[in-house]
Amino acid sequence: MTAPNHRWRQFKNGLMQTVMLVCAVLAILPLVLVFYYLVDKGFSSLNWAFFTKLPAGPGETGGGMANAIVGTFVLLMLAPLVGVPVGVLGGVFLSEYGGRRLNWWIRFSADILNGVPSIVWGVVVYGLLVVALPAPFRGTVQSVDVAKHLVTVQSRTGARREFAVDAETRLNLNGKIPLASLRPGTGVLIWYHNHQATRVADSISAPGLWSSVVAAIIQWHNAISGFSALAGGLALGLMMIPLVMRTTEEVLQLVPHGYREAALALGIAQWRTTVQIVMRTALKGIVTGILLALARVAGETAPLLFTALGNRLWAHLTQPTAAIPLQVYIYAISPYDDWHRQAWAGALVLLLLVLVINIGVRFLTRDRLRGKV
Amino acid sequence: MKQLMLSLLGGAALLAAQTGANAQTLINGAGSTFDYPAFAKWFAAYAKVDPGVQFNYQSIGSGGGQHLLLNRTVDFGASDAYMTDQAMAGAPGKILHVPVVCGGVAIAYNLPGVPHLKLDGRTLANIFLGKITKWNDPAIAGQNPGVQLPAMPIIPVHRTEGSGTTWIFTGYLSSISPEWKSQVGHSVSVNWPSGVGLGAKGSEGVAGQVRQLPGAICYVELAYAIQTHMSYAAMKNAAGRYTLPTLEAVSAALSTAHVPPDFRFEFPNPPGPKVYPICGVSWVLVYQHPDDAKRAKGLVKFLRWAVTDGQKITPSLDYAPLPPNVQKQILAELDTITY
Numbered sequence: 001m002t003a004p005n006h007r008w009r010q011f012k013n014g015l016m017q018t019v020m021l022v023c024a025v026l027a028i029l030p031l032v033l034v035f036y037y038l039v040d041k042g043f044s045s046l047n048w049a050f051f052t053k054l055p056a057g058p059g060e061t062g063g064g065m066a067n068a069i070v071g072t073f074v075l076l077m078l079a080p081l082v083g084v085p086v087g088v089l090g091g092v093f094l095s096e097y098g099g100r101r102l103n104w105w106i107r108f109s110a111d112i113l114n115g116v117p118s119i120v121w122g123v124v125v126y127g128l129l130v131v132a133l134p135a136p137f138r139g140t141v142q143s144v145d146v147a148k149h150l151v152t153v154q155s156r157t158g159a160r161r162e163f164a165v166d167a168e169t170r171l172n173l174n175g176k177i178p179l180a181s182l183r184p185g186t187g188v189l190i191w192y193h194n195h196q197a198t199r200v201a202d203s204i205s206a207p208g209l210w211s212s213v214v215a216a217i218i219q220w221h222n223a224i225s226g227f228s229a230l231a232g233g234l235a236l237g238l239m240m241i242p243l244v245m246r247t248t249e250e251v252l253q254l255v256p257h258g259y260r261e262a263a264l265a266l267g268i269a270q271w272r273t274t275v276q277i278v279m280r281t282a283l284k285g286i287v288t289g290i291l292l293a294l295a296r297v298a299g300e301t302a303p304l305l306f307t308a309l310g311n312r313l314w315a316h317l318t319q320p321t322a323a324i325p326l327q328v329y330i331y332a333i334s335p336y337d338d339w340h341r342q343a344w345a346g347a348l349v350l351l352l353l354v355l356v357i358n359i360g361v362r363f364l365t366r367d368r369l370r371g372k373v
Numbered sequence: 374m375k376q377l378m379l380s381l382l383g384g385a386a387l388l389a390a391q392t393g394a395n396a397q398t399l400i401n402g403a404g405s406t407f408d409y410p411a412f413a414k415w416f417a418a419y420a421k422v423d424p425g426v427q428f429n430y431q432s433i434g435s436g437g438g439q440h441l442l443l444n445r446t447v448d449f450g451a452s453d454a455y456m457t458d459q460a461m462a463g464a465p466g467k468i469l470h471v472p473v474v475c476g477g478v479a480i481a482y483n484l485p486g487v488p489h490l491k492l493d494g495r496t497l498a499n500i501f502l503g504k505i506t507k508w509n510d511p512a513i514a515g516q517n518p519g520v521q522l523p524a525m526p527i528i529p530v531h532r533t534e535g536s537g538t539t540w541i542f543t544g545y546l547s548s549i550s551p552e553w554k555s556q557v558g559h560s561v562s563v564n565w566p567s568g569v570g571l572g573a574k575g576s577e578g579v580a581g582q583v584r585q586l587p588g589a590i591c592y593v594e595l596a597y598a599i600q601t602h603m604s605y606a607a608m609k610n611a612a613g614r615y616t617l618p619t620l621e622a623v624s625a626a627l628s629t630a631h632v633p634p635d636f637r638f639e640f641p642n643p644p645g646p647k648v649y650p651i652c653g654v655s656w657v658l659v660y661q662h663p664d665d666a667k668r669a670k671g672l673v674k675f676l677r678w679a680v681t682d683g684q685k686i687t688p689s690l691d692y693a694p695l696p697p698n699v700q701k702q703i704l705a706e707l708d709t710i711t712y
Contacts, residue, residue: 057413058577059600131444134465164466193445193465195662226446227401309403311429319399320429333573335580335601 035351042348045341055312055327061338065346067314068322071229072298072353075308075323078233079297083240084290090241091248091286096274107249110242118239119302125235126306132225134191134198136215137161141186146179151197153188163190163197170199177202229321232308236297243296247289251282284364291364295357299350301325324350397424398671403431404438404451405537406576408655410596411474411687412451415679418686422678426671434575436535436561442468442658448668453537453655454561455637467661469710470636471703473679474692475627477618478541478651479605481598482590483583484508484523491516493609494549494642494650500590501529501546502553503569508588516609529570530582530591535561538576541639541653542592548641592651595623596690612646622649624693630654632699636706652693661710669712676707 003009049064056063090110094103139155149166171177182188182202189211191199224230255278263273279286297303304310309320310330324346331343402412409432416428433441435452442450443464451473461468480492496512499505505512509522532539540561547554557563565572571589573582580597583589595618598605607615616622626648630640642650657676663669680703684694695703 057417058410059413059596126446130446132446194660194664196465198465309401310431313399313427313429315399315429320401320431330577333575333581334577335584335597336577 038344038348038351041341042344042346045345046348050342050345054314055322055342056338058334058339059336063342065322065324065327065342065349067311068324068327068346069349071308071311071315071322072324072350074229074317074321075232075236075304076294076298078229078317079236079240080290080294082234082237083244083293083297087241087244087293088248088286088290090245091252092274092279094245094249095252096270096278107246110245113242114246117302118300119305121235121239122303122306125231125238125303129221129225129231129234130227130307132193132222133218134193135218135222136211137163137190137192138215139188139190141182141184141188143184144179144182149179151179151182151188151190151200153190162195163192163200164195165197165200169197171202224318226318227307227309227320228318229308229315230317232304232321232323235303235307236300239297239300239303240290240293243293244289247292248282248286251285251289252278254285255281288361288364291357291361295354295361298354298357299325301329324353398426398667399429400426400449400668400672400675401429401447402438402449402451402657403433403441403447404658405435405453405655406432407435407453407476407538407594407653408432408451408474408657409576410594410600410690411692414686414690415675415683418683419675419678422682423671423674426675428675432575432577434532434534435537435540439535439658442660445660445664448659448663448665448672450658451655452658453653454540455639455656456658464660466663469659469661469706470656471659471676471680471706472636472654472695472699473657473676473683474687475623475652475654475695476692477595477623477626477649478538478545478592478653479595479598479618480590480608480651481580481583481593481603481605483585483587483603484525485587487520487522488604490520490604490606491609491615492606494546497608498546498550498553500527501531501566501569502550502556503529503566525588527570528586528589530579530586530589531565531570531572532562532576532579533572533574536576537561537653537655538592538594539563541641541651544639544641544653545651596692599691608650610646610648610650611642611644612648614646616647616649618649618652618691620688620691620693622647623652623691626650626652627654627693628696632702634702636703659710663710663712666712669710673707673710677704680704680707 049062051064051069052066053062053064054067055065090106094106098106137153137155139153142152142154142160144151149164150162151165152160152162154160165171165179171179171182186202189201190197259277259281260273263277264270304323304326308323308326310326311320311322315321328343328346328350331339331346334340409430412428412430416430435454438450438452439456439460441447445465455470456468480497482490484490492513493516496505496516499512506527508525508527514522540559543557543559543563547559557566571582573579576593576597579591580593580601580603583591584601584603605618607617609615625645626640626643629643629645629648630638632638636656639653659672680695680700684700688694
């Protein structure tokens, strides 16, 4: 004897299960379609030239993405240099050290940073590492041409330079002095862009230690500033930090508390417990988190627009650099059929790269599930 | 752990290999998409003239080129709109305008079965103002007797980023249509009438968009229209004749222009029966006193070549060559660059 609403309940059960199944399929469908489409459109364009040749000019056929493929690998090597140490150590701090209130703020900030649009990271690094700072020049004034707004300065090493000092220039660091009152023989420190002085400080005697350090840092900064793989790697690395930090914290939390207590009870120092017991136990989880973060940033275009910029040639670390996502972006919006073809191929290569990373993650986590921790 | 060390070593080796990849001087430029086809040809040809330098040019739009030059993040900018005094006042050093190419802005369209089309400036303005919305509108049909125009909606496609091509195009329309001048104006990026058409990034993007959308129309540097086999309209010039942006028509337009000593000039809707009405010059923007002597030297040498020998190459892309007297003027300007 069944309950009177038995059929209705069975129907409801079946309906909800179907809805859930459809939703699950809908979630997978885009991946399947993307993959199908990419293989369909991109695979035929994958050839030897694609992996070995530099890009061809606009409207020309042929060429490849060799520099972009290498560029992406370089970026993916640079990014963890920034993202991993900060992310992992931050995660360790959150899990093993730190106070409750402080940790709440750190977690909160990391979560917000995770949600920051990736182009923002590009703009941040553009300001930090791409734009050159005004450079300092120290010396004594040789001559002042008030009419032409020119000041000639000779450094202690004998180098002579002429600087344009106009209305935009801040003369003297504390308040303005008129250009005419700048006398030959005065020691000055000039900050300049090109040959344009942006700040002139007069009455400067021997350089102090502090200002020498600042000058050295600026010189070093300006030597590496500009669009470069370094800037691109930094942008991607900054993006990785909150991702790695949160996953590291989570996997460390999974390590049973008893392990820590046992270690501490044996008289092992806390740092040693953390490094050799807790982190060692969770190592695979940490590496998994790092790889996932890497897979996430591998396909980013936006942070690279203002940092790596793109290049059609091979590049040094300090020069604008090509990357697969950038090249795909540029090619996809172009009007040229051959570039479209290569954009598909590039997207396929990028997807395969991310897939390889993800399979690596599966491989590591599978081991963990088997209880080999 | 061993594997990790191995992969790190491999990575370091790759980095080292890449760092040693080129010993040539790399000169970075960015900006105009209008120039890009010309630059691509020049860089390839110039590799034989001076193998010691390489060029990386990113076609991000004229506005972007000006901005990056002001931030000194590139060695040269390229723009088909000249910089205003106000824009240059904020620059760390004097900026020179070096005209490198002169080209026509083609009015390209995607209308199956209509390979030839005639338009006048007023109609074009009304299309981009959203007042003419169908291809078989009497204003268009009246100029094209005998052409079967479909009742298809017109989709005007414009540039979304700061663009010198937009500057030339809106300069032309402003000179023709008072309504355009007051409502939209003349700038590298304007407030497009809302709800009219689509935007796309770069000449490449605009051309790509129009190719894929039947009924679309855009303004784009001629080389893009030709390279992508799009049809483009014959435009009515000031003398009342319909002309295509051929080499002769663009050269004729350039010959009417008065070139000032600082090379900042434009010539919307110039007079003469043979001229194409929407033409403009594109400039390379450089600092008069750049910091990096090595790159500056390579760049000046290239520019001297581009405005002389280089002008023999660009006509194959339908850019009008600069007249000899202008070439001389430019060489004199390049001599003032010190580093």
